[in-house]
Amino acid sequence: MSAESRPAIDGRIAELDDGQRRLLFDRRVGDAGEVADATRALLALVRSEGDDALFDFARRFDGVELDALEVPREKWGEALESLDSEVIDALTRAARNIETFHRAQLPSDVEVEVEPGVTLGRVFVPLEAVGVYAPGGRAAYPSSVLMGVVPARAAGVKEIVVCSPPGPDGMPSPVVLAAAAIGGATRLFAVGGAGAIGALAFGTGSIPRCAAVVGPGNRWVLEAKQQVAGEVIIDSPAGPSEVLVVAEEGCAQPAWLAAELIAQAEHDPDAAVAFVTTSPSLLEAVRRELRIGVAATPRREVVAEALSTRGALLLAADHDEMMTFAEAYAGEHVVLCTRDPRADRAGMRTPGTVFLGGASSVAFGDYMTGANHVLPTAGTARSFSGLSALDFLRSYTWQELTAEGAAGMAGPVATLAEAEGLPGHATAARLRGSKAGEETS
Ligand SMILES: NC(=O)c1ccc[n+]([C@@H]2O[C@H](COP(=O)([O-])OP(=O)(O)OC[C@H]3O[C@@H](n4cnc5c(N)ncnc54)[C@H](O)[C@@H]3O)[C@@H](O)[C@H]2O)c1
Numbered sequence: 001m002s003a004e005s006r007p008a009i010d011g012r013i014a015e016l017d018d019g020q021r022r023l024l025f026d027r028r029v030g031d032a033g034e035v036a037d038a039t040r041a042l043l044a045l046v047r048s049e050g051d052d053a054l055f056d057f058a059r060r061f062d063g064v065e066l067d068a069l070e071v072p073r074e075k076w077g078e079a080l081e082s083l084d085s086e087v088i089d090a091l092t093r094a095a096r097n098i099e100t101f102h103r104a105q106l107p108s109d110v111e112v113e114v115e116p117g118v119t120l121g122r123v124f125v126p127l128e129a130v131g132v133y134a135p136g137g138r139a140a141y142p143s144s145v146l147m148g149v150v151p152a153r154a155a156g157v158k159e160i161v162v163c164s165p166p167g168p169d170g171m172p173s174p175v176v177l178a179a180a181a182i183g184g185a186t187r188l189f190a191v192g193g194a195g196a197i198g199a200l201a202f203g204t205g206s207i208p209r210c211a212a213v214v215g216p217g218n219r220w221v222l223e224a225k226q227q228v229a230g231e232v233i234i235d236s237p238a239g240p241s242e243v244l245v246v247a248e249e250g251c252a253q254p255a256w257l258a259a260e261l262i263a264q265a266e267h268d269p270d271a272a273v274a275f276v277t278t279s280p281s282l283l284e285a286v287r288r289e290l291r292i293g294v295a296a297t298p299r300r301e302v303v304a305e306a307l308s309t310r311g312a313l314l315l316a317a318d319h320d321e322m323m324t325f326a327e328a329y330a331g332e333h334v335v336l337c338t339r340d341p342r343a344d345r346a347g348m349r350t351p352g353t354v355f356l357g358g359a360s361s362v363a364f365g366d367y368m369t370g371a372n373h374v375l376p377t378a379g380t381a382r383s384f385s386g387l388s389a390l391d392f393l394r395s396y397t398w399q400e401l402t403a404e405g406a407a408g409m410a411g412p413v414a415t416l417a418e419a420e421g422l423p424g425h426a427t428a429a430r431l432r433g434s435k436a437g438e439e440t441s
């Protein structure tokens with residue numbers, strides 16, 4: 001295998017050393033301290049200087065002098081008109097599928113009488129304003145615009161603010177503007193990176209402060225989301241893309257499997273891709289296809305760097321070892337090309353999303369199936385879930401006691417209140433309990 005397409009790890013699971021295990025299971029990117037410090041400084045500037053900091057970041061990081069941060073609606077319309085109808089049709093179809101799948105997941109309000117005369121409810125309400133980040137450094141991400149905006153709209157959010165980095169003309173690409181229009185965003189700003197996350201979380205002269213900031217991004221975006229997490233709701237740590245392909249002999253063509261690895265590796269040199277199989281001959285065939293695919297891709301540089309930094313080709317002793325590895329990896333995307341992918345899926349708790357069978361390429365989910373592609377990375381799928389309409393809702397409970405309910409509960413509540421040394425609570429309960437009927441009539 002040429003140096004360019006050689007993965008960082010190539011061998012048997014049983015023979016992995018500690019360093020290799022760390023690389024596979026602790027996939028945080030960059031020098032955590034360095035990225036954290038740089039991001040903290042950028043966020044502090046957004047807080048103190050607002051829009052001025054964002055104009056400066058556009059100059060420094062995007063290489064463009066902006067006249068304005070906001071992209072007006074006329075430009076969205078012009079973008080829609082300028083694009084091929086195939087692109088508009090594809091965006092529209094993706095938006096429709098995202099809406100169908102996310103609407104089906106909206107939670108229902110709850111009302112329960114827990115004791116006679118004591119009724120409780122839980123209601124879900126949309127957040128007022130939310131910020132959706134769509135990346136735009138090494139590629140344009142209209143698909144991420146839809147993945148954030150459409151579920152927010154399905155949840156009933158009124159103000160949906162998109163931020164995405166400016167291109168050389170001072171605006172995100174026309175496809176991003178078109179996606180904002182098709183998805184139903186309300187405002188769009190040509191702002192990228194940590195600056196965008198800070199602006200959406202704190203508010204600036206131009207950008208409204210949002211109750212939630214969601215969306216994927218590179219190491220700086222990821223770090224910035226984590227640093228503002230105490231002030232606003234964020235979704236999962238959706239950082240540089242990942243895939244784990246799990247395959248058994250005869251379940252998919254080696255070229256398809258290698259293509260899955262190359263597809264996610266082409267996002268970012270920080271991407272992590274791994275392949276695990278029980279078959280030595282399939283491993284060899286995928287190794288060969290990877291070499292061919294890397295040599296052929298126009299994004300060779302990014303793919304080769306990702307592969308050589310966080311790429312892995314692994315041989316498992318048996319099906320058990322293969323699935324145990326997959327569970328421990330907790331990948332953003334897991335592709336199961338095994339004899340019984342449904343049964344294997346049912347045994348998993350840690351994936352971001354699972355693709356079942358050889359036909360189910362991650363690319364379908366990245367763009368069009370309607371499941372959300374904004375997913376936890378770096379093993380955080382152990383704890384976090386992918387973006388959904390739930391991220392745009394908050395809930396509160398309500399409680400109603402009738403006179404009968406109050407009478408039934410007053411004594412035991414007073415007992416607990418006195419046990420806690422809080423006599424005021426005991427009095428409030430007893431007052432209702434004793435003469436509840438008379439007092440309320
Ligand atoms: N996990 C998911 O759900 C998911 C989904 C889609 C994309 N992604 C990931 O999103 C990422 C997109 O990355 P991208 O770079 O293409 O776009 P991006 O928009 O995330 O990053 C571009 C921005 O990074 C900032 N930046 C660049 N260099 C900087 C520096 N030296 N210091 C501080 N800030 C700097 C700039 O502000 C720039 O606008 C990829 O890693 C991709 O894999 C993840």
Ligand SMILES: N[C@H](CO)Cc1c[nH]c[nH+]1
Binds near residue numbers: 373374
């Ligand atoms: N694979 C990315 C999530 O890691 C999503 C995406 C958008 N466009 C292409 N792919």
Ligand SMILES: [Zn+2]
Binds near residue numbers: 366
């Ligand atoms: Zn992708």
